[in-house]
Amino acid sequence: MKDTFSVRDTLEVNGQRHVFASLAKLGQRYDLKRLPYSLKILLENLLRHEDGVDVTAKEIEAIAKWDAKAEPATEIAFMPARVVLQDFTGVPCVVDLAAMRDAVVKLGGDATQINPLAPAELVIDHSVQVDVYGTESALEQNVAIEFERNQERYSFLRWGQKAFNNFKVVPPRTGIVHQVNLEHLARVVFTADIGGESWAYPDTVFGTDSHTTMINGLGVLGWGVGGIEAEAAMLGQPSSMLIPQVVGFKLTGKLGEGVTATDLVLTVTQMLRKLGVVGKFVEFFGNGLKHLPLADRATIGNMAPEYGATCGIFPIDQEALNYMQLSGRSAAQIRLVEAYAKAQGMWHDENSPTSEYTTTLELDLADVRPSMAGPKRPQDRVLLEGVQQSFHDVVGALTANRRPKNGAVAAFANEGGATAIGNPANAIGETGVLVEKDGESFRVGDGSVVIAAITSCTNTSNPAVMLGAGIVAKKAAAKGLKAKPWVKTSIGPGSKVVSDYLEQTGLLKELEKINFYIVGYGCTTCIGNSGPLPVEISKGIADGDLAVASVLSGNRNFEGRVHPEVKMNYLASPPLVVAYALAGTLDIDLTKDSIGTGNDGKPVYLKDIWPSNQEISDAIAGAINPAMFEKNYADVFKGDSRWNQIASPDGAVYRWNDSTYIKNPPYFDGMTMALGKVEDIHGARALGVFGDSITTDHISPAGSIKKDSPAGRFLIEKGVQPKDFNSYGSRRGNDDVMVRGTFANIRIKNLMLDNVEGGYTLHVPSGEQLAIYDAAVKYKASHTPLVVLAGKEYGTGSSRDWAAKGTLLLGVKAVIAESFERIHRSNLVGMGVLPCTFKDGQNAQTLGLTGRETFDVTGLDDGNSKEATVTATAADGSRKQFSVNVMLLTPKEREFFRHGGILQYVLRQLAGKKAA
Structure with missing residues (x-):
């Protein structure tokens, strides 16, 4: 630590002396009381890492003098205290580290140079799928299937646990990464031995899942990054970022009767999406905080x-x-957290000064009303009384080109108003497709809820909504109601603490009475691990070409994400998930229509089974205690006998084999110590032309692998049977599988083709319609570089590094979009794919681009230019020329790009040190 500003100080807590970088000392020079809490954390980070190279006095002063209204312009180097990984994104991180050990040896270095320098903790939570549901044995059966499917991956992770220093694994059947992070891994204030002294500093974290931000609720600054950026942080490389603008969100009042934290967060999400906060920090303040539990x-x-x-x-x-x-x-x-926060001016109470913010929003919590979000985006909030109309508004478009099979009669819920599908007294009416299952006959139609899932850390971390769902179930069961037979029901708790308090209150048994059983501890439905629908239901959906729905308490409801057969997905609180499972349809107004008929022959309404705030408070007070947490986290890294019996190799360098799960990736093939140049692009073809809101779900392989897809054909060639395909997520450690699934989402629409959904494109030279992977192979054979054209918000969604990795491996040199999501743009840079944006008001359509042109991208000036010229040449020789913004935003990003990516940069640094 250089300490230009003389901020070194000591703090004695618990009889131990800690060194820290004092903001109070710096505050003698600058007015730091006005700084938002989050910027104080960034400021401390710079003070502690000041070295005159990556962090200089200039950057420190830039935060100390922060102008709330100014556009971000100053680059800083941020170094998180730790990294947290989930297994879908974590396995490729460990694969890359293993590959880097091989590569650094070839460059003249030592394999053991490649180790996490910051603590890295991986939670295996994304591998469980809901194969079995609706039975007491669902959990055990799903866990058994999970271990059988993932032996190779788990063996590899066990090798990593032994081979790498500073790397720990939380085994399966423990919980969701974000909830384990919240309940156990987060330190809030870190201590570490640095140069023989004990230092105290804020706990900061990078996570390989965008929802790492859940830990922000505990005052820990952290966010989701791609696996590439996480690996760089693990290897001691700071992350370059611009000092952000900070939006203040003032909360006042308290939530009203019957309103949940889910209703609140959907309201907040809609408000902030409308404002526009991409790339910004949001900080919550105001007297409403005292009425907002940590879980909220x-x-x-x-x-x-x-x-x-x-x-x-x-x-x-x-x-x-x-x-x-x-x-x-x-x-x-x-005691350490309290003392440190107060010493640093990071403590909040009613006497705390109000910080300056770039802009401010305000919400009276009393104004929040029961809500859901759907049918395909989290920000599309709908008031509960408007959900039925929302369904009517969208179902027509979803069924416009319907082709029922086998003489099936399908429901058209928006013709002439509501149909009998929404009338609980008449089951699901006389429309729809007749289905027979388990000795029952019923009809499934448009709007039928076929998945009702209490899932995701967003809500399963929150006792109020989990116990609220249990109370709804208890009251419904007492009236003789249960989930409709066409609904696949599930509970995926975020941790074992959740099931403990559900059991202690007796509410788990009540949920089971209406067919909600625990199916696994991990991320299930909102990551697409919803598992197969019963064959009878699937057949009915296919026969009627139905637009069916899911209702889930998750955080993601993008197209094609939850289940490929489900076209409408609504986010809701766990109590509402239960209510819709009882109703079985979206074609109902839960605020006034009856859900069903009770065992007394009378109609049952939502108000009859909805818990009061007092009932929930009483349940919480008697249900949760520290002993639950201490018991469940006592040996959290140890695992059960099933985990510990998995065989794994030893040694510093991994012994690669012919696994279809784990493979040495090609990123470092042929790499030397020589630094490359950023070359202009000539003669490129468009691999795809896409519209707005193309998410990483559309780009990155996810969900099930179809046997007739390029990835499915590859696996069959390798001797893998379709029943053993597992998911794309589980095979993220094998680039051969993943590149074949890139851009293969069943809902993606390539505008180069007319009325075609799915991962297809036009191979322009031949005029053939091909799978995107197959076209990319043809272009590669002819040494043709590729580009992608897209609209607004390209790459929104999870921080999936494979959205960037797959793009690179397909041969894409540049992506030109109207705008990018922050993480995906960074990931493209980290993999050596050039992100560019159209000038304001321009896009492929306004420029008259069809994707059939050839493209030259010139004037890059070795990555130094902020603009480039694109020349699009049509088949008749006519040309269109336009300028684009080159989105290499910082000097460090330009340096990474010249190296071919972040990992190549790190490798050369380490190998160079060894050679020196």
Whole structure:
């Protein structure tokens, strides 16, 4: 630490002396009281890492003098204290580290140079699928299937756990990464030995899942990054970023009767999406915080990717300490957090000064009303009384080209108003497709809810909504109601603590009475791990070409994500998930229509089974205690006998084999110590032309692998049977599988083709319609570079590094879009794919581009130019020329790009040190 500003100080807590970078000392020169909480954390990070090279006095002063209204212009180097990984994104990180060990040896270095320098903790939570549901044995059966499917991956992770220093694995059947992070991994204030002294500093984190921001609810600054950026952080490389603008969100009042944290977060998401906060920090303040439990704050923080912000953070206050105590943190750690926060001016109470913000929003919590979001975006909030109309508004378009099979009669719910499908007294009416299952006959039609899932850390971390769902179930069961037979029901708790308090209150049994059983501990439905629908239901959907629905308490409802056969997906609180499972349809107004008929022959309404706030408070008070957390996290890295019996190799260098799960990737093939140049692009073809809101779900392989897809054909050639395909997510460690699934989403629409859905494109030279992968192979054979053209918000969604990796491996040199999501743009840079944006008001359509042209991108000036010229030449020789913005935003990004990516940069640095 260079300490230009003489901020080194000491703090004694618990009888131990800690060194820290004092903001109070710096505050003698600058007015830091006006700084938002999150910028104080960034400022401390720079002070502690000042070295005169990556961090200089100039950057420190830029934050100290922060202009709230100015456009971001100053680059800083941020170094998180730790990295947290989930297994879908974490396995490729460990694969890359293993590949880097091979590569650094070839460059003259030592394999053991490649180790996480910052603590890295991986939680295996994305591998469980809902194969079995509706039975007490669902959990055990799904876990058994999970271990059978993922032996190779788990063996590899166990190797990594032994081979790498500073790397720990939380085994399967423990919980969702973000909830484990919240309940156990987060330190809030870190301590570490640096140069023989104990230093104290804020806990900051990068996560390989965009919902890492859930930890913001506990006052920890962190956000989701791509696996590439996470690997760089693990290897000691700071992340380049611009000092952000900070939006203040003032909360006042308290939530009303019957309103949940889910209703609140959907309201906040809609408000912030409307404002526009991409690339900005959002910070919550105001007297409403005292009425907002930590779990509610975590719910709001979790959804930061959905409202587009880098983070959605709350300050450290008494509620944060209360949660630390509840979750079993030590008294010594809690004292350290309080003392450090107060010493640094990071403590929040009613006497805290109001910070300056770039702009401010305000919400009276009393104004929040019961809501859902759908049918395909988290920001599309609909009031509960408007859900039925929302369904009517969209179903027509979804069924316009319907082709029923086998003489099936399908429901047209928006013809002449509501049909009998929405009349619970008449089951699902006389429309739809007749289905027979388990001895029952019923009709499934448009709007039928075929998946009702209490899932995702967004809500399963929150006792109020989980216990609220249990109370709804209890009251419904008492009246003789249960989930409709066509609904696939599930509970995927975020941690074992959740099931403990559901059991202790007796509410788990009540949920089971209406067919909601625990199916696994991990991320299920909102990541697409919803598992297969019953064959009878699938057949009915296919026969009627039906537009069916899911209702889930998750955070993601993008097209094609939840289940390929489900066209409408609505986010809702866990109690509402239960209610819709009972109703079985979206074609109902739950605020006034009856859900069903009770065992007394009378109609049952939502108000009859909805819990009061007092009922929920009473349940929480008697249900949760620190002992639950201490018991469940005592040996969290140890795992059960099933985990510990998995065989894994030893040694510093991984012994690659012919696995279809784990493969040495080609990123470092032929790499030398020589630095490359950023070359202009000539004679490129368009691999695809896309519209707005193309998400990483559309780009990155996810969900099931179809046997007739390029990836399916590859696996069959390798001797893998379709029943053993598993999911794309589970095979993220094999580039041969993943590149074949890139841009293969069943709902993606390539505008180069007319009325074609799915991962297809036009191979322009031959005029053939081909799978995108197959076209890319043809272009590669003719040494033709590729570009992608797209609209607004390209790459929104999860921080999937494979959206960038797959793009690179297909041969794409540049992506030209109207705008990018922050993480995906960074990931493209990190993989050596050039991101560019059209000038304001321009896009492929306004420029008259069809994708059939050849493209030259010139004037890049080795990556230094902020603009480039694109020349599009049509088949008749006519040309269109336009300028684009080159989105290499910082000097460090330009340096990474010249190296071919972040990992190549790190490798050359390490190998160079060894050679020197």
